[in-house]
Amino acid sequence: MDLFDDLPEPTQTAGEASVQKTCPSALEDRGAKRKRDAPDDEVVEEQKLEEKKVCKGVPILKGYVAARRGEREEMQDAHILLSDMKTCLSTLPTTVSRLAYFAVFDGHGGARASRFAAEHLHHTLAMKFPKETENLDKLVKKCLLDTFRQTDEDFLKKASSQKPAWKDGSTATCMLVVDDMVYVANLGDSRAVLCRMEQEMQGGDRKCVTLALSKEHNPTIYEERMRIQRAGGTVRDGRVLGVLEVSRSIGDGQYKRIGVISTPDLRRCQLTPNDRFIILGCDGLFKVFSAEDAVKYVLNVLQNGSVERKEGQTEEEGHYEAACQRLANEAVRRGCADNVTVILVSVSF
Structure with a gap:
């Protein structure tokens, strides 16, 4: 099981399925003086690292x-x-x-x-x-x-x-x-x-x-309501103790002892x-x-x-x-x- 809820891969279409990852030749000349003074193996590793950064296709x-x-x-x-x-x-x-x-x-x-x-x-x-x-x-x-x-x-x-x-x-x-x-x-x-x-x-x-x-958290969701009830809280009119509209938050100290938590859901894309x-x-x-x-x-x-x-x-x-x-x-x-x-x-x- 993956660590994250991954989103679906995009439909791949001809000509746009992947980012072009061509590297500029100018990269070879970058920091030429510093490279002349460095050992050959360091120069190779540094150049590989620079190429990797430039070729990633990082979005703006x-x-x-x-x-x-x-x-x-x-x-x-x-x-x-x-x-x-x-x-x-x-x-x-x-x-x-x-x-x-x-x-x-x-x-x-x-x-x-x-x-x-x-x-x-x-x-x-x-x-x-x-x-x-x-x-x-x-x-x-x-x-x-x-x-x-x-x-x-x-x-x-x-x-x-x-x-x-x-x-x-x-x-x-x-x-x-x-x-x-x-x-x-x-x-x-x-x-x-x-x-x-x-x-x-x-x-x-x-x-x-x-x-x-993202995934929303409110006390009407079964898993959220069960956690709150197990901790001694109640859900009335779709709210924790009839007051709080969300079941996870930062702060709300008075509700933390009855199942309102600060653990986020994570998604990756x-x-x-x-x-x-x-x-x-x-x-x-x-x-x-x-x-x-x-x-x-x-x-x-x-x-x-x-x-x-x-x-x-x-x-x-x-x-x-x-x-x-x-x-x-x-x-x-x-x-x-x-x-x-x-x-x-x-x-x-």
Whole structure:
């Protein structure tokens, strides 16, 4: 049994089944002076490593965010976009070319848990990130599980030291990208979805396939309800003790003794040239949009009409920015009374 819930492989079509992995000849001349002074075997190993990095076909990711308070008195969502997370690490495994991190946190009972997670979770993740690449998948899984546990413990310690004690909690949907591999760790009812373009038939039009990158946690799910009941809790009206809407979270100290946990579900997906974008959103978005409708809405903005661009933006960046902002606006227009946060991550090779 695999460590992760892997997503299906893309349909392979002629000419686009794999990333082109040609290496520039300029690589041979890089650092020529340093190589002349180094032993031959070191030069060969260094060149092989550089070639491996360049040839990986690492996708380019750009993140855009839109946040709306909606009809709530307070904005309890938080988010973070790190297109280059390498700056947070003291050392990075030599075979890893790129590290990126995007996350959305939907707070309840206050904004302190979501803000704490947005400010601290990625730093804990950076400290725990594997220093070696052997069994990288297994190590990344352990790193994410340990990071969520540590973040929850750190917040609960701080919350319990306050007078009166904080009772805030938060969902967490975090996307860590290691080269071309996406790892999504999720707690609660925020979600992540991927838009992948695939051909219907030989020579036919490309269609959009929406892939779920996360699994929701609420107490109406059988496994979640059973865990809560075994711990001495109850589920009423679809909520823990008739109050809490999610069955896993960061914070919520008063519910941790009755089966609400901070262990995320993990999913892994390798990005391909067929992938267009990823949406991370809180439940404020997905209360009024299905995953498929949200993806189609974004595609429509990307493919149709002109948009206003910010200074320095390319036309493509302007379309993604507009799609992100309009998606959040449309969620509010459709009557979502909750906070709405949308992160849109474009994918290109």
